[in-house]
Amino acid sequence: MNLNFIKTICPYCGTGCGIILQVKGGRAVTTLADRSHPVSRGGLCIKGWTAHEFIHHPDRLTKPLLKKNGKFKELSWDEAIGLAADRLKETVKAHGPDAVASLSSARCTNEENYLFQKLIRAGLGTNNVDHCARLCHGPTAAAMAYALGSGAMTNSIADFSGAECILIIGSNAAETHPIIMGEIYKARDNGAVLVVVDPRRTEVANNADMHLQINSGTDIPLIDAMMKLILDASLENREFIASRTDGFTEMKEYLSQRTLEELSRECGIPLEDIRKVAELYARAREASIVFCMGITQHACGTSNVYAICNLALLCGHVGKPHSGICPLRGQNNVQGACDVGALPNVYPGYQAVADEKNHAKFAQAWGRDLSRKPGLTVTEIFAAAGTTVRTLYTMGENPLLSDPNQGHLMEMIPKLDFFIAQDLFMTETARYADLVLPAACYAEKTGTFTNTERRIQLLRKAVDPPGEAKDDFSILCLLLKAFGLKGDYADPSEVMDEIAALTPIMAGVHFDRLGTHGLQWPVPSDDHPGTRYLHKDTFTRGKGLFVVPKYTPPKEMPDENYPFVLNTGRMFSHYHTGTMTRRSPFLDREVDKPFVEIHPADAARLGIVEGGGVTVTTRRGSIETFARITTRVMEGSLFAPFHFSEAPANALTIEELDPDSKMPELKVCAARLEKG
Amino acid sequence: MTDRTEDSGNIQVVLEGAGRKIVVFACTWCALIGADGAGKKRISLPATFRVIPVECISRVEADAVIRAFTSGIDGVAVMGCHLGGCRHNGANLRSARKLELLKPLLDTVGIDSRRLFTSYGTAHEYHQFAQAIESFCSQIGEMPPVSAWSRSFVRAMSARGENE
Amino acid sequence: MSLREEVLTRVKALLKDRRVDGVLGLSLFEKEPVPCLFEDPFDVDALVIEPKWLLAKLAMNILKTAPQExxxxxxxxxxxDRAVTELAKRNQLDRNRLTLLGIPCTAEQxxxxxxxxxxxxxIVAGERVEGMYPMNDEQAQLFLTGSMEERMKRWARxxxxxxxxxxxxxxxxxxxxIPxxxxxxxxxKxxxxxxxxxxxxLIxxxxxxxxxxSCAGCTDTCPVNIPLMLLQVSMRETLKSQYAYEPGLDPERVSPVLTEQEKGEGTLFQEPAWIDSLRGGS
Structure with missing residues (x-):
């Protein structure tokens, strides 16, 4: 009987759990939990347990498609690759290399992301390559790299269980990173105090020791108040501040400008509660801060992350086991995609493109002259679509559902000269494409994913792609060849060797070293065992830097016409734009309708009943969805998950950008709620 | 920390009037006759219970009892024919055994098995039924409402936070 | 010969003699265990017996989807072993198509x-070790004893x-x-x-x-560390004390909650006391 059990990595969130696909006769029939996996240890969330369900879905794309007169027609791979290469070359010739923009994918492997950015940088000569990290931890990467020297989670997931105090800010990990939440609960069972800061009473808040239900977007006032209180009580770690940080004097000066009462009023938390939390955090021997989209998806996202770094530096809670700054990454390989350079301003390994030495190094390695100008970000690409950006190439991204202000995108995309989309399914975005290339999903390819704790893990091929679909690695190899670049890689391990040679933080990473437990970068040499926590004796940048945050209140606050604060995010049984989860019968049955969370008092006032139809309107657009009446949201607040294409929450969101990282303010905008 | 009411996303059963909510599953061939009789005799009974007639108590799965507690019912009474006197091939015996097995589970998690009252062949007469219901209702009245079960953790949470 | 080697020899023999078409066990893949269906005696060298990894359900699914023979x-x-017994009792698998190679667990496990x-x-090899009772475990007692309110709080948490x-x-x-x-x-909901x-x-x-x-699979897999298996302890105790029944031990005996009332002499088990009292009273 043809039955195999293939160890691989879950394709959903950044936790990177181990799954075992049971493959019978070329089809993945069941998912099992991997009991020997270092992160998940035999546990999975509802999405992990059903990771096999969408693989053989009949909606999978099986042939390259070309749009002619508004209809898609099949074509051969030779024609498709030839056409794609021709159109890209034509654009470069007519409008210059910067007229091409591209989106790489946090869903694809490290090797694929590396090849993708190499194709764009070396093949086309532009740095216009970005991906959806912009919309999740762009501010984190920017701020932590500036303040500490590295944008990644400083500690490991297993480290949580030893902490004495865990501060969770703007993360609903119980729904979005359930397996990490298990580790945090373990810490609580061991006696740690769990404090949650969130405007919603999330699942995490329900299980916490304290919940500070702050006003949306007021994280900086809260953290500033905490720092003031810590300084007032002389609980700061003076030795750490003196020996390992810079900028403390400026920080102190900044803090002295505001009064505690002011700050407390702004964030809506009584001073006593802030004091309690500040002291808990400062007094703990080991304390971790966990944060997520609630911090980053604001127009002052970068400053929010600075504030968090400041707090950790003040107490010296970084650079040691069990205590650190832990951004939880969203996508399975968003960490890796950033690591291997799918960003407009850095080459693989966060080596800045503007730096002459890096430029020379990569130009020599790839044998092409490269652009010195940092490229456009996701949000800038769509703003320039049809004007300076003439041709767009996306790999495994669905910006129409994931990016803010959907209506604007729908206007801009058709203005492009040519749009190439590479995906598993005919997504909302792919429908707008001129050329659609059918790609392979996680179960159909070999490569590596890097999870949120910097663990590079092997993905193993379990089944073949459907029809003529090819894995992204093969597609990219064909395109690289079409541009006269090296495209004859025997397999992804050869690509990883190339990455290792060019990227100091991954210099010791080779497929034969990864096994089941993978390696946590930095891995500077072939015999290095990987790094459990960062910034041990010195920070990556030398000294940790206190950076004065620039607080800007949310751009759009409720008013007469739009009296509600609208928050967006994820819920436990679906993942991001729902391309995969909504095609998993089990997950779709769990939640098959869009919804918006409404406080009972608001519902009563407007005569809205549980499950009833409602319309949510903002200045950008309007969606029809269903009411879920719950005290999880505060009175005057709404929460809408963005998984549902029939009621896309991002038709409502605002594209107000964080000036430093170009992150849109997805977490706060003003909205109106109507019955029916 | 403000105390916010818990919402479990479940249907909450609303009975008019204050007090606890009690559901009685009554077998058509036994307890229902007693209940009917009590009604005809206009016996004054507590207003907190509602009778659901069933053909045989074997139709009452343990799951239904559990589901009742989820919906905010404070007490469940299952009243059938005497064991050995079932009109459906002894089905009530198997059911009775299952319900007895449910009791230790209710005790394990602290719901308290006294919230599940089982009676077989003891409520055929109106006065028997009235007496059984009255004693059960008064017993439930002395216990905390079952909704306290799901809310207790909220209190535990804030209590811990306040102690720190 | 170690326990693993003895099992390995048995598995090889079974496959060579064609007494079975495949053996489900654990195999070492890149130094880590993973379930594996061994069909070729030459593959069997990769077989390992640690860690504990529940395979009964997989075996059931294999038999359900494989050809009849x-x-x-x-x-x-x-x-x-107990799970196979229970599944067979419920017609979920054909015991005649299944050959068991039993191994004992370590005391630590x-x-x-x-x-x-x-x-x-x-058992095909190794030594049996004494089992232990949940009620004797300190951690477990926390969840199984105490006042109703204490239990309620603990379990709710x-x-x-x-x-x-x-x-x-x-x-x-x-x-x-299914469903x-x-x-x-x-x-x-x-x-x-x-x-x-x-x-x-509770359902x-x-x-x-x-x-x-009581395989503890639920407790092992729970990502948020809920000791789910402890929910079963009191019911198991009840079955044992009232009916002298333990699931999975006797392939012939039907669960007491599924059997009809036994009459006359030679009953398989005694009716629990509460039934007698009700009879007397009615």
């Missing part, structure tokens, strides 16, 4: 699982973490119903976490009241 060997521990019978009925992953149901070797009540909106604390967990626990083989 396919015979399977299964390297199994006490819990898998038995302690971890709170397993009272850490060995299968027949545990169950409130549930992330509704369905892992406890997925790994349970006995949970095989499953836990997926039905009538019983467990869909789309909410934590999964309804009373109906999800799941109760459905296993007379079948739970």
């Amino acid at each position: 396919y015979r399977l060997g299964l390297v199994c521990r006490g819990c898998d 038995a302690r971890k699982c709170l397993c009272s019978t850490p060995y299968p009925r027949e 545990e169950l409130n973490r549930c992330i509704k992953c369905y892992g406890c149901r997925n790994v349970c070797p006995i949970c095989v119903c 499953c009540k836990l997926e039905d909106d009538l019983w467990v 869909r789309g909410h976490i934590p999964a309804d604390m009373v109906s999800y967990h 799941r626990a109760f459905h296993l009241s007379d079948t739970c083989v």
Whole structure:
């Protein structure tokens, strides 16, 4: 009987759990939990347990498609690759290399992301390559790299269980990173105090020791108040501040400008509660801060992350086991995609493109002259679509559902000269494409994913792609060849060797070293065992830097016409734009309708009943969805998950950008709620 | 920390009037006759219970009892024919055994098995039924409402936070 | 010869003699164990027996989807052996197509699982070790004793973490119903976490009241560390004290909650006292 059990990595969130696909006769029939996996240890969330369900879905794309007169027609791979290469070359010739923009994918492997950015940088000569990290931890990467020297989670997931105090800010990990939440609960069972800061009473808040239900977007006032209180009580770690940080004097000066009462009023938390939390955090021997989209998806996202770094530096809670700054990454390989350079301003390994030495190094390695100008970000690409950006190439991204202000995108995309989309399914975005290339999903390819704790893990091929679909690695190899670049890689391990040679933080990473437990970068040499926590004796940048945050209140606050604060995010049984989860019968049955969370008092006032139809309107657009009446949201607040294409929450969101990282303010905008 | 009411996303059963909510599953061939009789005799009974007639108590799965507690019912009474006197091939015996097995589970998690009252062949007469219901209702009245079960953790949470 | 080597020899012999078509066990893949269906005697060298990894449900699924004449060997521990027995009783697998290669657990493993019978009925090698009772474990006692209010608080705190992953149901070797009540909106409200604390967990626990083989799979797999197996302890004790019945130990005996009333002499088991009292009173 043809039955195999293939160890691989879950394709959903950044936790990177181990799954075992049971493959019978070329089809993945069941998912099992991997009991020997270092992160998940035999546990999975509802999405992990059903990771096999969408693989053989009949909606999978099986042939390259070309749009002619508004209809898609099949074509051969030779024609498709030839056409794609021709159109890209034509654009470069007519409008210059910067007229091409591209989106790489946090869903694809490290090797694929590396090849993708190499194709764009070396093949086309532009740095216009970005991906959806912009919309999740762009501010984190920017701020932590500036303040500490590295944008990644400083500690490991297993480290949580030893902490004495865990501060969770703007993360609903119980729904979005359930397996990490298990580790945090373990810490609580061991006696740690769990404090949650969130405007919603999330699942995490329900299980916490304290919940500070702050006003949306007021994280900086809260953290500033905490720092003031810590300084007032002389609980700061003076030795750490003196020996390992810079900028403390400026920080102190900044803090002295505001009064505690002011700050407390702004964030809506009584001073006593802030004091309690500040002291808990400062007094703990080991304390971790966990944060997520609630911090980053604001127009002052970068400053929010600075504030968090400041707090950790003040107490010296970084650079040691069990205590650190832990951004939880969203996508399975968003960490890796950033690591291997799918960003407009850095080459693989966060080596800045503007730096002459890096430029020379990569130009020599790839044998092409490269652009010195940092490229456009996701949000800038769509703003320039049809004007300076003439041709767009996306790999495994669905910006129409994931990016803010959907209506604007729908206007801009058709203005492009040519749009190439590479995906598993005919997504909302792919429908707008001129050329659609059918790609392979996680179960159909070999490569590596890097999870949120910097663990590079092997993905193993379990089944073949459907029809003529090819894995992204093969597609990219064909395109690289079409541009006269090296495209004859025997397999992804050869690509990883190339990455290792060019990227100091991954210099010791080779497929034969990864096994089941993978390696946590930095891995500077072939015999290095990987790094459990960062910034041990010195920070990556030398000294940790206190950076004065620039607080800007949310751009759009409720008013007469739009009296509600609208928050967006994820819920436990679906993942991001729902391309995969909504095609998993089990997950779709769990939640098959869009919804918006409404406080009972608001519902009563407007005569809205549980499950009833409602319309949510903002200045950008309007969606029809269903009411879920719950005290999880505060009175005057709404929460809408963005998984549902029939009621896309991002038709409502605002594209107000964080000036430093170009992150849109997805977490706060003003909205109106109507019955029916 | 403000105390916010818990919402479990479940249907909450609303009975008019204050007090606890009690559901009685009554077998058509036994307890229902007693209940009917009590009604005809206009016996004054507590207003907190509602009778659901069933053909045989074997139709009452343990799951239904559990589901009742989820919906905010404070007490469940299952009243059938005497064991050995079932009109459906002894089905009530198997059911009775299952319900007895449910009791230790209710005790394990602290719901308290006294919230599940089982009676077989003891409520055929109106006065028997009235007496059984009255004693059960008064017993439930002395216990905390079952909704306290799901809310207790909220209190535990804030209590811990306040102690720190 | 170590336990592993003895099992290995047996498996090889079974496959060589063509007494079975395949053997389900664990195999070492890149230094880590993973379930494997051995069909070629030459592959068997990769076989390992640690860690404890429940295979009964996989074996059931293999037999259900394989051709009728396919015979399977299964390297199994006490819990898998009991699970196979219970599945066979419920017509979920054909015991005649299944050859068991029983191995005992270590004392350490038995302690971890709170397993009272850490060995299968027949073992091919190794030594049986004493089991242990959950009631004797300090941690477990915390969840099983105390006043109603204490228990309520403790369990509410545990169950409130549930992330509704369905892992406890997925790994349970006995949970095989299609459709499953836990997926039905009538019983467990869909789309909410934590999964309804009373109906999800108690319905799941109760459905296993007379079948739970105490493999501890649910506890092992729970990502938020809820000691789910402890929900079964009191029901198991009741079955044992009232009916002298333990699931999975006797392939012939039907669960007492499924049997008709026994009459006359030679009853298989004694009626529990509470039934007698009701008879007397009616």
